[in-house]
Amino acid sequence: MGSISGKPTTMKEINIGLIKKALKKIGVATRAELSENTGISQTTVRSLLEELLDSNEVIRLGLDKSSGGRRAERYALNLNESLVLSFYIRDKHIDYVVSNTSREIIKDECIDIESTDYLFEIEKIIDNIIKSGMAIKAIGIAVPGVVDIDKRKYFYGKKLSGWEESNIGEYIEDKYNIPVVLENDLNAIAYGYGVQLIDKLHVDDLDILNMIYIHFTNAGVGSGIIVNGELVYGGNNFAGELGFIPIGNDGQYLQSLIESNPEEIKYVDAISRLIATINCVINPDIVVIGGEDFRKDLTDSIIENSKKYIANNIIPEIFLAENSRRDCIVGIVELTIKLMYSGIRLIDNGRNNR
Template identity: 30%
Template sequence: MNATPKRLRKVILSGIRKSLLEFGSATKVELSDKLEISFPTISKFLTQMEKDGEVISVGLDESSGGRRAKRYMYNPEYMLGLAIFLERTETNYAIFNCVGEVKEQGKVPSVLVEDGLHLLTTSIEKLITAYPKISSIAIGVPGSVDNGRIFYIPGYEQFQNFDLKGFYEDYFSIPVVVENDMNAAVLGFHHNRRIQDNQSLVYLYSGQNGPGAGFMINGDVVRGSTFFAGEVSFVPQYNDRNFRQALENGTGPKEVPISQDYQIDAISRLVASFTAIINPHTIIFCNDEVEEAIVEKIALASSKYIPSEHLPDLTISDWKQDYLYGLQSLGLDLMLNQPLK
């Protein structure tokens, strides 16, 4: 349950941080109104945060008829985040500040190899030494993750069933989050487009291992009972073909970008299924797989199967970018929940 004053403090603190970042800057009264926390409490927190260098005073507001209010902004460089993308062929990383600006981006050899863990550890160590303000680590992996433990990662058995989060939190004493690549992308899209919470999104992609989807429903990532959610390859669509078979059309290698009519019909049937089942607000396609004109064709084709007023917003986005945003947003969340020093 955790309904204690200590918990309250954490919630208030992270509320102040989030509001300052959201608004860009704010006065104490604005924060008090927004967060519905009393003025003296806001004041006490802000005084301490200013002392720590976490917030900066940026002068006085114009008077609105009385004494002028002091305006504060969050110091975006106060904490940095580290995002790491584990991929088959390479490992990318990005260091970003609290407003999402990337301070440094780079790559190291893939760590999804024998003794990769050690390689990863030394890479992180170097980065933390160079940027001591790093206060969170977000790691994206091409596998299923349950609360920081890598659950199922076909092809990279040395990481299978390894508690990456626990390991690095102990090792570095910095909060760590580990998330599946697809789920991170959905989160990133959600966060970047500033979509209201508790909306539902579907991110559709053609992976190396066949098509898949990431779901966010009511604002939560969907993992499924056996972490099988999103394996849309298996959706039966025609008398004797499922989605994957329909996409491949018996020709073996898949065609990308999407262009053929049989592909469009298969996708529009999938869109119809999503709509009839979870009725999401938005379905997102990858910009390197689908073009604008094709999306329109898919929308048109879908309306053969379902009333078009229920059709979700079909949109295109940059998967890589959303993946980064997603890891950033997960890391930022960890930072904003950190206690006052």
């Protein structure tokens, strides 16, 4: 996964994260089973379980039936005491959900806002959630911009220069002393789509997945890329910003072409060539296309036209996205749960963000 980036953390916090992760995977376990699963000594497991019991994050489920020796006690996560709060920022809306570590949604809301002062609005939501007594252990925010490598701020803008900066992740983490994962919204959308696809296939992880999720909105054309189960970020966190791909010899790029509302033939051909280019670079098994500004009625034409530019034995499957909000919520929830189980303040940095 690469090197770890974030606030200093102790081995105890990492071990607690491993125990939580093991309990999530196993469901119910004894101290011996947790020790075997995590590689942590039984003495340390016993000590850390006591802390988790005191904080009500883990509960006792009773003793095993006697097999002649001392009966072992079984433990499980207290799902209602290990909650994550996840946000999806999109234009004049903020979606947020509270969920447990099984991705079960406890609260799901969407608020309309008049300005783009996202930090102010998110602060109000967090304050209300905390006052309600919900045990929030981690916060995730999917943002429409390029997230900085330390995952604590992001940059946004529709042109190649003059981007603005927000330190929303740093501010919230410092104010509430709750670990925050900041993720690009399209990465979260792609990750969520992938998680749901893998769930349907009934496999354990994303390792088999190679896909790109192309998203069209009034903010631009972007994408989330997954290669061998890992999100792709690039050296400067800029991977996937398809709107800035140059087109033609007049300095025009894809985003300006889309904004010019081209005729159907030109639109279909541009997107078909885009898919063919992507196929040459990352060779995805799956291409997902969606977003409120995508011309959905041209999907079939784009799929058919793409075949002109792609060798017939390497044509990816092309799907129309059904629900990008749902995909983003699933993605940012899953990434926030991963943060909580890592025992680390910020997600690991082998994955530079886009």
